[in-house]
Amino acid sequence: AQSVTQLGSHVSVSEGALVLLRCNYSSSVPPYLFWYVQYPNQGLQLLLKYTTGATLVKGINGFEAEFKKSETSFHLTKPSAHMSDAAEYFCAVSDGNSGYALNFGKGTSLLVTP
């Protein structure tokens, strides 16, 4: 079975600072990895995904993530935080052997201070 662990339930950064949200996965097969963002009272929006190929994945809104198999990690980064980035971020994994089911991490709440 596959799972993800998000380190840090709350992360606070200053506007303009680097954003780093950590995600480690566990999977017995090559995983598909995703980062989603959720704004208050809304559904989930896909930021980026890793399936195969290039390990550095670029997503929307200036976010990117790097798949590191040796570290079983898929950390999300953004060079410069914006106030509008404040939201809940979820890392998710799927192995494709269970249909399209996603296993989500507990989420990280990102606070951006002026």
Add this chain to the structure above:
Amino acid sequence: KAGVTQTPRYLIKTRGQQVTLSCSPISGHRSVSWYQQTPGQGLQFLFEYFSETQRNKGNFPGRFSGRQFSNSRSEMNVSTLELGDSALYLCASSLVGGGRSIEQFFGPGTRLTVL
């Protein structure tokens, strides 16, 4: 293209009642999945439907059920509601193609409150 739509957006029920939630996937998407989101348990997979068949099921009691229609629209039903069923229920659709899992697109959710 219109996104995933869910109705109703908000529901208030009392314990013991049953409830039906509806989801319309993105046009052309044939896979629909349901998730429950609560502050304590986070996001948990309920079940997935493809071509009117349940393809996968999460670890939820039999009170939770679903179905998919020939137009890919899906409903989920919760019978004998309990206070712990209060949650945001999210529906997601996927474009089924060759290969393995690809991204799911989520609707805005239905907020269910059980009193």
